[in-house]
Amino acid sequence: MPKSDSISMSVIRRLPRYYRFLSELNDQNVDKISSTKLAQIMNITASQVRQDLNCFGGFGQQGYGYSVRQLQKEIENILGLNNNYKAIIIGAGNFGSAIANHLDFKRLGFEVTACFDKDENKVGTQLGSIKVKNESELEIFLTGHKIDAAFLCIPKTSVEDILGRLYKLGIKNYWNFSHYDINAKYKDTIVENVHLSDNLMTLCYRMNNR
Amino acid sequence: MPKSDSISMSVIRRLPRYYRFLSELNDQNVDKISSTKLAQIMNITASQVRQDLNCFGGFGQQGYGYSVRQLQKEIENILGLNNNYKAIIIGAGNFGSAIANHLDFKRLGFEVTACFDKDENKVGTQLGSIKVKNESELEIFLTGHKIDAAFLCIPKTSVEDILGRLYKLGIKNYWNFSHYDINAKYKDTIVENVHLSDNLMTLCYRMNNR
DNA sequence: TAGATTGTTAATCGATTAACAATC
C-alpha cells in the first residue's frame, strides 16, 4: 500500500540498510521492535525511522511497535528484491569476478545470466557458475534473451563502444564501476555508480584532516 | 589557505569529483575555466561550485575564472593525495586483487606495502606487485612498519577477529568492503565503507519504481 | 483503563540556489 508520490533519494538509499538490520533481527528470532529500539541499533533517530517507513505505509501498530518479519518483507517488496531481474556482466576481469563470486545476486533482486569479455584468453573460462562469452556475441545473445540490466566492470576507455551497443539493444539500467558518465549521454537510463577511487580519496581527506 | 572550521560531508564527498574533472580538463590543456562552465560540464550549479571551493579558499580571480592547473593542485592538497599513506590489504580474494590490480593507489594518496590472507593456498602468491603474507605474520609486520590504514577485503564474519588485532596494533583508518560496523565498535576510527550490495539494491528499487 | 508507541504535523537545522556588490 505505497503512499509514494516521490520518495527522496536520501530515504531510498537508507532502505537497504533497514533491510539488512531487519534481516539480522529476523535471523535472531526477534519478532517485534519499536522505532526507538531499531534506531538505537542502527545509530539513527527514532523520528527518522518512523518518517522513513511512513513514506511507504503504516507498517507499525500503535502501542506495540513493528513486526520484524512483516517489516522485512515489506521492504523486500518496496525494493523489489524478488523481481529476479536478468542481468549480464560486461568484463570478466578482477571486478567482474569479484562481484560474480561474492555477491548473492538472487537475494539482491538479480540473476546474472551471462558474462562477456573481449579478451580471447578470458572467453570460455568460468566466472562463478557462468561461462564467459566473446563480446562479439553480444548482439546475438541480447536478441534472443530479455535482459534488464548490465553490470559494467570495464575501464572507462572501453565503455563508450560497448555502451552504445547495449543501449541500442534496449538496455537502460546499469550498474557502473567506471567513471564514464552514462546518464549524461543517455538521459533515459537508470544508473548506479560505484566510484571506488572517489571513496578512497574521501578516506584520504579524512585522514589528512583528522 | 584553508578557511575550514568544519566542512560538511556533502562538500567533502564532492571533492574527488571536482578533482577528476579538473584533471581531465588539465589533460586537455584547458588552462582557465569559469564556475559557470565547470558547473555545466559537471551538471551542477555554478553557485555550488563557488560555494564548495570557497570553503577552502578564494582560488579564483574575479572577471577571469579559475586556473585549471592551480585549482587541480589545490584540491590535490586539500584531499592530501601526496601523503603517500602506507596501507595494507587484508584478504587476497577477488576484491583484494581487484583493487590491487585496478586502482592506482599512488594517485589516490596511498601506497600498499603488504597484503595478508589466512588461506595457505593464497600465501606466497602475487597480488599486483606485492606478495601475499600469512595473516599470522600481521603482528610482526606491523611492529616493524608504520602503517596508516587497512583495506578490509574479507567477509563480515572474518572481520571481528582481525579488526581487534589491527586496532590493538594502532590502525585507526579503514577502507571497509564488509558490512561490519567498525565505527560502532571503535569510536575513534575513520572508516569509509563500500556497500556494494546496498548499491545494487538501490538499482533494483529504481528499476522496480521507474 | 493505563501505558506504550505509532503516524503525522510543526519546528529546526542544514544544504542548495539566487542575487549582487566587490574587483580583476
Place this chain on the structure above:
DNA sequence: TAGATTGTTAATCGATTAACAATC
C-alpha cells in the same frame, strides 16, 4: 573604463528532529 566573473550574503528549499494527538 566596461565586461566578466568571483566571493559572499540572503532566500529558498529539503531533510532531519521534536512534539504530541491518535490509537492499539
